[in-house]
Structure formats: structure tokens, C-alpha cells
Amino acid sequence: PGDWTDECRQAFVNLKMMLVKQVLLAHPDFSKPFILSVDASMSGLGAVLSQVQEGHAVARPIVFTSKSLNHAQSRYPAHRLEFLAMKWAICDKFSHWLRGHRFTVWTDNNPLKYILTKPKLDACEQRWVAKLALFEFDIQYIPGPKNVVADALSREPFATSKILHRLTRTPYDILKHEAETLGVGRVQDMFHLSFAYVQHLRGLEDDMQYPIDKLTHAELLDKQRLDPVVSRVRFFVERGRRPSRREKVEESEETVRTLKQWGKFTIKLGILYRVSKNPLTKKKIFQYVVPAVLRGLVLKGVHDNAGHQGQHRTLWLARQRFYWNSLEHDTKLYVSQCKRCVLSKTPEPEARAPLVSITTTAPLELVCVDF
Numbered sequence: 328p329g330d331w332t333d334e335c336r337q338a339f340v341n342l343k344m345m346l347v348k349q350v351l352l353a354h355p356d357f358s359k360p361f362i363l364s365v366d367a368s369m370s371g372l373g374a375v376l377s378q379v380q381e382g383h384a385v386a387r388p389i390v391f392t393s394k395s396l397n398h399a400q401s402r403y404p405a406h407r408l409e410f411l412a413m414k415w416a417i418c419d420k421f422s423h424w425l426r427g428h429r430f431t432v433w434t435d436n437n438p439l440k441y442i443l444t445k446p447k448l449d450a451c452e453q454r455w456v457a458k459l460a461l462f463e464f465d466i467q468y469i470p471g472p473k474n475v476v477a478d479a480l481s482r483e484p485f486a487t488s489k490i491l492h493r494l495t496r497t498p499y500d501i502l503k504h505e506a507e508t509l510g511v512g513r514v515q516d517m518f519h520l521s522f523a524y525v526q527h528l529r530g531l532e533d534d535m536q537y538p539i540d541k542l543t544h545a546e547l548l549d550k551q552r553l554d555p556v557v558s559r560v561r562f563f564v565e566r567g568r569r570p571s572r573r574e575k576v577e578e579s580e581e582t583v584r585t586l587k588q589w590g591k592f593t594i595k596l597g598i599l600y601r602v603s604k605n606p607l608t609k610k611k612i613f614q615y616v617v618p619a620v621l622r623g624l625v626l627k628g629v630h631d632n633a634g635h636q637g638q639h640r641t642l643w644l645a646r647q648r649f650y651w652n653s654l655e656h657d658t659k660l661y662v663s664q665c666k667r668c669v670l671s672k673t674p675e676p677e678a679r680a681p682l683v684s685i686t687t688t689a690p691l692e693l694v695c696v697d698f
Contacts, residue, residue, distance in 0.1 A: 353380060353387035361430035362386050363464075365416050366477035367408035368607050371395045373480025374416035376424065392420050393480040402636075404643035405606045407452075409436035412481070414455045417462055430464045435471040435478070436606050442466075449639075471609045547615065548597050554618030556582045561599050564592045585652045592616070601650040614650035625649050626661045635671075638662045 355361070356378060365374045373393040377386035394415070396408075403411065413432055417425060434440075443456060443466070471478065542550075551557045559582045563570050575583050591601050593613075600613040617625055629644040630636070636644075642658045651657075662668060687693050 351388070353378065353389055355389050355424055356380055357428060361389075361425060361428060362433060363413075363416055363421065363425070363430055364433040364469075364474055364477040365409075365412040366435060366474055366481045367405075367412040368478070368481040369396075369401065369408075370483045371481045372408075372412040372415055373477045373482075374412065374420065375476045375480065376416075376421050388476075389424075390421070391476075391480060392416070395483075402640065404639050406436065406438055407639065408607065409434060409439050410442055410452065410455060412477075413439065413466075414459060417464070418458045422462075425462055425464070428463075430462075432464055432466045433469050433474060433477075434466060435469055435474045435609075437468045440466045440468050542621075544596065544598070550618045550621055551599055551616065554620065555579065556585060557599060557616055557618050560585055560592065560616065561594070563589075564594055564599060581652060588650075603646070603650075605647075612647060614646070614648060617649050617651045619651075622651060622657060626658060629658075630662055630665065631667075635665065635668050 355376075359378055359380065362377045362379070363374060364377070365372070367373070371393055373391075375391050376389045378389055379386045396403075400408070400411065413434065417432075442452070443459065445452075448456060551561060556579065559578060563586065569589055570578065570586060575586075578586075588601060591603065593600055593602050595613060599616045601616055603612045603614055604610070605612050625645065626641075629649075630641045633641070633644055638659045641662055642655060645654060645658055685693060
């Protein structure tokens with residue numbers, strides 16, 4: 328090309344030399360421990376197996392892997408997705424390398440460190456822990472910015488493979504000509520269609536809408552000011568100083584428990600929020616501190632209006648937008664007492680008949696089969 332300068336030529340030569348000399352992927356050394364970095368997003372899972380080898384100060388990658396989530400997995404809460412990423416990488420992808428060898432799992436999800444010793448696990452988590460029992464490893468937490476490789480592998484590409492193929496294979500002159508000759512009328516038609524579709528969606532009744540969303544900003548602020556607990560927390564946050572021991576004695580027990588989140592509260596546009604972080608997107612979440620009078624509306628929105636999902640999913644939906652001190656307890660209690668869920672979902676009976684021995688008097692007197 329006419330704009331190919333000496334600088335471009337030298338950069339191209341350097342690139343070829345790096346590809347020839349630098350070994351990007353290392354061969355595994357089974358005499359040294361492995362490092363497995365895992366991460367999950369709302370669209371997929373990612374993992375990279377690496378190892379610190381002789382002559383190198385940093386870990387060298389051995390293999391990269393990723394996968395998209397199926398429909399059921401895409402509905403998992405954040406903590407289960409992170410657990411799924413670890414189980415999938417160890418048991419399904421790298422078991423032939425990791426079995427019988429010591430390794431360390433790196434994750435940016437701190438609760439995952441304690442998943443193997445968690446006292447209460449559901450049936451799915453128990454099966455995953457049983458599969459992981461065959462491997463010898465420990466789990467180490469690392470901050471999200473240091474887990475960029477696994478994080479990038481878990482996310483969708485910015486463009487589809489079809490678009491990438493066209494952009495990389497089609498000559499530049501042809502792409503430029505197509506862009507310059509694109510008719511104004513065609514662009515306007517595309518915008519009109521998009522606008523019409525948006526207007527159509529706005530006219531539909533949103534069954535997933537939270538009832539609390541119908542409240543105005545002034546009403547949300549007024550409810551907080553009238554609540555005896557939230558109003559006291561607002562007072563201390565606006566004052567900008569923690570309550571002293573003498574002041575805590577005069578406060579209610581719930582107010583004192585809520586103030587344990589000190590440092591995470593902020594006031595935005597006059598409303599009190601608790602600032603948290605989404606474990607998948609690493610973005611800040613502003614959780615509305617819900618007064619007692621609105622908690623029933625919140626639970627109805629995240630459970631009844633969201634399809635009567637289970638306790639874990641309902642709790643995850645609630646934590647994306649709301650906060651109060653007993654959120655987890657109230658959510659589980661609400662779901663367990665939901666009339667529709669109780670009637671449609673058959674729970675496992677708590678009381679069972681005791682097992683007894685069966686005594687027979689002759690061979691093949693009793694034949695039992697199962698499938």
C-alpha cells in the first residue's frame with residue numbers, strides 16, 4: 328500500500344520475529360504445581376491453566392478454554408456460576424492434567440474459597456463437591472483486576488464470527504465504498520423501524536416490573552424518612568461520623584445491626600443507598616435501603632412477578648437492587664410460605680418411615696429391581 332512506511336515495515340518484521348522465537352504456550356511440567364484461573368460472566372465461563380517453570384519469573388499459560396452458558400445455566404445466581412466455572416474447568420476440561428497433581432485455583436469470588444467446607448449445600452452443590460473430592464487443590468482469592476485473562480475468556484466477543492470474517496477478509500476499498508454509498512433513506516428506515524419497535528414494547532404491560540418501581544423519587548425518599556431505622560442511619564450518614572458507643576446504646580437493635588455496614592452507605596439524590604459490587608461484571612451496585620413498609624412490595628416483585636423462582640435466584644434478584652439487614656432471612660421465609668410454590672412444588676418429606684430388614688425363608692423368595 329502507498330502509506331506503508333519504514334515504521335510499518337519494521338513493526339511487521341518484529342511481529343514475525345516474536346511469533347517465530349516466542350513460545351506462547353508452555354508444555355506442562357508435572358513435577359511442579361499448576362495454577363488454574365477461573366471466572367464466570369452472565370454469558371459464559373473461562374479458565375486458563377498455567378505454571379511457573381524454570382527460567383521464568385511469571386506463570387506461563389499451558390491452555391486456554393471457555394464455553395457459553397446454556398439456558399438453565401444462564402439463570403444461575405452469581406455464586407453458583409463461579410462454582411460452576413471451577414467445577415467445569417477441573418472435572419470436565421483439565422482432569423487429565425490435574426488428577427494426581429497438586430494445584431491452586433485462583434478466583435475473584437471470595438466466598439468460593441470456603442465452598443468445600445460450607446456446612447449447608449444444596450443437592451447440586453453436593454454433587455459438585457463430591458466430584459472435586461478426587462482432586463488435591465486449594466482455592467486462593469485474587470482481586471478482579473488481576474484475573475483479567477479468565478475474565479476475558481468468559482465474556483462474549485465484541486463481534487460475531489460472521490462479522491469478523493467479513494471485516495478481516497473483505498478488501499478495505501470495498502468496505503469503504505459500501506459505507507459511502509449507503510443510502511440515507513435506508514438508514515432512516517432502520518431508525519424508524521427501531522423507534523416503532525421501542526414504542527410497541529413500551530405499550531406492553533410489563534409483568535416483570537417491580538411494584539416499587541411505580542413509586543416516585545419523592546415517595547421513596549419520604550418512606551425512608553418515616554422509617555424509624557432507616558431515618559436514623561440516614562442521620563449518621565449525613566452527619567459523616569460513626570455513632571459513638573453512648574449513641575449506640577440509645578439506638579434500636581436493628582439500627583445497630585444495620586450500622587455495621589458503615590462505609591458502604593451513601594446518599595445519592597437525597598436517597599440512602601448501600602454500595603455493593605456485582606461479582607460478575609465488577610460494576611458498582613446501588614442498593615436502595617428499603618424501609619419496613621416497602622419490603623413486602625420488594626419481595627412480591629422479585630418473587631411473584633419474576634416467575635416464582637427458588638430461594639437462591641430470588642435472593643440474587645433482590646440483592647441486585649435492594650438492601651435491608653434481614654434481607655436473606657425475609658426472602659427465604661417469603662419463598663417458603665408462597666402459596667403457589669407450596670402447591671406446585673413438591674418438597675422432600677422430612678419425616679420418613681424407618682428402614683427395616685426384610686427376612687426371607689428361601690432363595691429368590693423376594694426379587695427387587697430398580698432402574
